[in-house]
Amino acid sequence: MNASQPSTERRIAADTLQTYVRAIWEHAGSAPREAQLVADHLVMSNLSGHDSHGVGMIPRYTASLGDGQLKLNTHAEIVRDAGAVLTVDGRKGFGQVVAYEAMEFGIERAKKLGVAAVGLRNAHHIGRIGHWAEQCAKAGLVSFHFVNVAGDPLVAPFGGIDRRFGTNPFCAAYPRDGKNPLVLDFATAGIAYGKTRVAYNKGVKVAPGMLLDHDGKPTVEPKVMHEQPFGSLTAMGLHKGSGLAALCEIFGGALSGGYTTHESTLEKSNAIINCMTSVILDPNSFDAPAAQAEAEAFLEWMKASPRAEGADAIYAPGEPEEARRADRGAHGVPIDATTWRQIRESAVKSGMTESEIDGFANALQ
Numbered sequence: 001m002n003a004s005q006p007s008t009e010r011r012i013a014a015d016t017l018q019t020y021v022r023a024i025w026e027h028a029g030s031a032p033r034e035a036q037l038v039a040d041h042l043v044m045s046n047l048s049g050h051d052s053h054g055v056g057m058i059p060r061y062t063a064s065l066g067d068g069q070l071k072l073n074t075h076a077e078i079v080r081d082a083g084a085v086l087t088v089d090g091r092k093g094f095g096q097v098v099a100y101e102a103m104e105f106g107i108e109r110a111k112k113l114g115v116a117a118v119g120l121r122n123a124h125h126i127g128r129i130g131h132w133a134e135q136c137a138k139a140g141l142v143s144f145h146f147v148n149v150a151g152d153p154l155v156a157p158f159g160g161i162d163r164r165f166g167t168n169p170f171c172a173a174y175p176r177d178g179k180n181p182l183v184l185d186f187a188t189a190g191i192a193y194g195k196t197r198v199a200y201n202k203g204v205k206v207a208p209g210m211l212l213d214h215d216g217k218p219t220v221e222p223k224v225m226h227e228q229p230f231g232s233l234t235a236m237g238l239h240k241g242s243g244l245a246a247l248c249e250i251f252g253g254a255l256s257g258g259y260t261t262h263e264s265t266l267e268k269s270n271a272i273i274n275c276m277t278s279v280i281l282d283p284n285s286f287d288a289p290a291a292q293a294e295a296e297a298f299l300e301w302m303k304a305s306p307r308a309e310g311a312d313a314i315y316a317p318g319e320p321e322e323a324r325r326a327d328r329g330a331h332g333v334p335i336d337a338t339t340w341r342q343i344r345e346s347a348v349k350s351g352m353t354e355s356e357i358d359g360f361a362n363a364l365q
């Protein structure tokens with residue numbers, strides 16, 4: 001791959017892309033429901049503008065399957081039921097399946113008890129965390145999610161110069177009457193690792209302040225994350241982001257009965273293992289009949305701030321993703337040529353024939 005050259009992009013209709021992704025996983029051995037959940041999740045990440053967690057992940061998942069790490073057709077198992085607290089083992093199943101199932105367990109319990117905590121451990125990559133918060137919000141529930149990327153350090157702690165923890169995402173969502181939920185969902189690194197892959201594949205640089213090279217010096221070259229000698233991502237928000245990442249590591253990895261990142265847990269394979277502790281709340285269990293009105297009054301007040309120079313709008317959490325869904329839903333999902341070629345290679349590995357792939361490729365022109 002020549003990642004130093006900018007690559008061309010094509011736009012692909014979301015439903016066609018979904019059909020292709022479903023076919024890849026069905027050929028690889030996934031049951032139809034699994035293939036559907038994976039396709040829904042990946043394409044929704046692209047639609048939301050998070051290409052880092054979209055269909056570009058397929059080659060990594062294929063490699064993990066080849067390593068024997070990703071376990072197809074594996075379901076979430078409740079290993080301890082303590083009423084409001086559930087501990088769930090993902091057994092290295094597709095994160096798109098086991099996180100979905102873990103949230104279903106938590107939603108059912110939170111509706112019954114007003115609150116539930118779910119510790120999900122040993123899940124294969126669970127992708128865009130906002131997807132799980134949106135699942136809770138669709139059921140009318142508030143949620144907070146703390147996630148670690150177990151044994152896969154990429155980020156330097158504040159004050160350090162080498163990789164000590166993952167891009168450990170945090171997410172929180174608040175459902176709104178008759179409107180899309182507020183969804184705050186971010187990597188605690190300055191940028192998600194996948195965004196360095198997208199930049200590397202496109203042959204472009206990243207913003208200053210996001211990367212350190214192998215000597216700990218600041219750089220804007222995404223290759224330091226993809227070619228040896230490897231550098232690191234920086235944590236977002238200086239000491240505050242670094243601290244939030246540390247607590248995502250411990251809440252996600254330790255409290256769920258999974259594991260945190262240290263010398264003896266370093267991942268040697270292509271697998272990305274996530275552990276996630278989620279707290280799910282039923283807003284109707286609070287004595288707060290005006291909660292929706294208060295939230296809306298605040299959002300209106302916040303958005304009335306005069307615009308800073310260069311700012312096109314003041315967004316509530318989740319609004320940038322809604323805007324991208326509207327645009328990409330209408331005009332298709334952009335995929336760069338390198339990523340497209342890598343997905344094709346995965347389709348071949350999954351057992352699709354060249355002519356089957358060409359059939360999709362022609363439909364996708």
Ligand SMILES: NC(=O)c1ccc[n+]([C@@H]2O[C@H](COP(=O)([O-])OP(=O)(O)OC[C@H]3O[C@@H](n4cnc5c(N)ncnc54)[C@H](O)[C@@H]3O)[C@@H](O)[C@H]2O)c1
Pocket residue numbers: 050052053125126127128129130148149167168169171183184185186187188189190191192193195272274314315316317318319320321
């Ligand atoms: N599974 C994993 O191991 C893993 C690891 C890291 C990240 N991720 C996922 O990667 C995705 C991307 O993370 P990221 O850190 O690059 O996201 P990001 O930097 O794009 O931030 C996204 C969040 O900020 C809000 N936002 C964006 N622009 C805004 C603006 N101008 N004004 C107000 N709010 C704004 C969005 O609504 C969203 O809540 C997330 O979905 C995250 O869950 C997953």
